Amino acid sequence: MADNNQQNNQQNAPAEDVGRLRQVRRDKLSELQAAGKDPFQIVKYDQTHHTQNVRDNFEALEFVPPVDEEGKAVVVPLSEVPADKVVSLAGRMMSKRVMGKASFANLQDRDGRMQLYVSRNDLGDEAYADFKKMDIGDIIGVKGFAFRTKTGEISVHVKELTLLSKSLMPLPEKFHGLTDTEIRYRQRYVDLIMNEDVKETFKKRSAILREIRNFLADRDFLEVETPMLVENAGGAAARPFITHYNALDEERKLRISLELYLKRLIVGGLERVYEIGRVFRNEGVDTRHNPEFTLMELYQAYTDYEGMMELTESMFRYLAEKVCGTTLIKYGDNEIDLGKPFERLTMNDAIKKYAGIDFDAVKTDEEAKALAKEHHIEFEDRHTKGDIINLFFEEYCEKNLIQPTFIMDHPLAISPLTKKKPTDPEKVERFELFINTWEMCNAYSELNDPIDQRERFAAQDANAAAGDEEAEHTDEDFLNALEIGMAPTGGIGYGIDRLCMLLTDSETIRDVLLFPTLKSVKK
CATH class of the missing domain: 3.30.930.10 (Bira Bifunctional Protein; Domain 2)
Known part of the structure; x- marks a missing residue:
């Protein structure tokens, strides 16, 4: 049980102890290297299955060892396990529970986690002793066969275990995971392991x-x-x-x-x-x-x-x-x-629906600016009626567009690459799709008139030149x-x-x- 307690202490360690725990892991690595067991010298591992493969194909992979006269399972060497029953998994060890001559561990690969049953009788004294010294976060490879525990959990009975990479930094405490959002984003590799x-x-x-x-x-x-x-x-x-x-x-x-x-x-x-x-x-x-x-x-x-x-x-x-x-x-x-x-609304109709203002009846920039002042909409001197329409839409409409809605026929002033509507040259054939109040996409009937395009670029x-840093x-x-x-x-x-x-x-x-x-x- 000493090894199990050590693992828990490492995962619950306060920040000031991390340096000490890192040194403990480095010392373990040095011992392995001195014994000729450097995991970093291993260049490949024959991984035949992932955890989900084992679950999905359990009926075909399950192997039940024979029992002796007393009804106890016989220790079967890996060489005597039918080849089509042998599974080889590789991944990160996420937990370990040592109980004398037998232990349970959890291996995590790209698909999820799987329980491992590891015993001294299967691995031998030396390999089992090495396993007991391994740390949470170490990357291991295991070979064995699939079986169900007495509680019905699909697991792998390990016959061979290889340390493939030594983790020198303790992972976050297992019960609370990695919850600090700043650390999660900066250390996404840890976030992916823990969450x-x-x-x-x-x-x-x-x-x-x-x-x-x-x-x-x-x-x-x-x-x-x-x-x-x-x-x-x-x-x-x-x-x-x-x-x-x-x-x-x-x-x-x-x-x-x-x-x-x-x-x-x-x-x-x-x-x-x-x-x-x-x-x-x-x-x-x-x-x-x-x-x-x-x-x-x-x-x-x-x-x-x-x-x-x-x-x-x-x-x-x-x-x-x-x-x-x-x-x-x-x-x-x-x-x-x-x-x-999906619902379809012109931008002006959306403003009429949610703000009660009909911009189709507004004829000049000055009228639009007067409406903006009346409704406390901030604008710049250079803004035109088209710009004001867009500001009203952002203020009054976007927050209401939860269900998928196409907002169509934007003002020409805010759409420099879009074809004008033949029926209304102040508007263009453009739409934005809004879902959950968000703009999800932006689309046009593309402007293909080079003379008109040159004028809009101008x-x-x-x-x-007037100070718009976002202008094209x-x-x-x-x-x-x-x-x-x-x-x-x-x-x-x-x-x-x-x-x-x-x-x-x-x-x-x-x-x-x-x-x-x-x-x-x-x-």
Whole structure:
């Protein structure tokens, strides 16, 4: 029992004792190395199964040893266990309970945990003594067979045990886990070890990305890659990160969007393209924003924003069914129905619904600004009626959009890359999908008129000159591509991280980023 108590003491140790415990583990490593048993010299291990494989195939893998005349199980050497019954697992030892000549331990691999039965009769005196000295967190390999304990738990009866890697740092205390969010984000590797739900979140994130690709492949989209280091960071309203390219002795920016290069590919005739990639925006950090995040953008020739609405609604429903197993998902206290047709509202109709103001009846910038003052909406002198409409929408509408809702027909002033509505030149063919009060995606009938685009770039240049650090700048090569000719096109951008938050019921964006951006720790 002494070894068991030592393990518990290590896991419950206060911070001031960590240095001592690390030294104890280093001393154990030195003893192993002196005895010619250095685990770090092992280069591979024949892992035939994972814990879930054993559970799923238990009936085929179970082995029941013969019994002697007194009804006790006979110790069967590994060589006499039928080959199709032998399992070889590898993973981290998460607990150990030593009871004299026999012990129980828990091994954790990528799929979960499994109980191990370890005895001196099976391993021999020396190997069993080595096992008793092992620490929680050590990485081990075991060979044996599957069986059920008297309590009915599927376990592995260990016949051989190998120390594959020595853990020199104690893990957090097992009953309380790793709960400090700052440490969890900085030491995600420990978070993944200690918190099974965290591992499941990132498995689900991987499934989301896989199913997006499957959905788009079925619709004949081509996945492509475009530059991250660019001369002109366009396609969105955001401040870029700036760096210096030494080989060319030129300033470069990290991309803030995928749009302008993907639309060049539409010009080139690829017709249906998408990219899933990192973009970088030099802005604040909060529960839904990280300065580097994953964006998916797609562009489809010969369709418009109505076509993008159909694609978006179909894709969200498909992802919910494939990843969550249902179109009725829970986020916090809200139940969100992705199975019903998504509501559609113009931005002005949404403001009329939730604020009681009809901006279709407002004719001038001055009238819009007067309304903003009346309703205590802060704005800048340079703002136009279109900007004021967007400010009203953000103030009064977003908080009400829990169920999936397409907000359509944005003001021209806030949409420099979007086609105007033929019936109303102050508006554009654009929509944003809102779910759980969040903007989930942004889509356009893409502007393909190079003359109109040049004029809108000029307006953005003027905004930049007036101090707008998020304004876009004229991109001459992109204009040249438009002059070559771009087909009528629908385009859309999805924030993958926010989508993962929704489908995994995660509170913050940091919970769905393996390594979120954090302020450096000063040493």
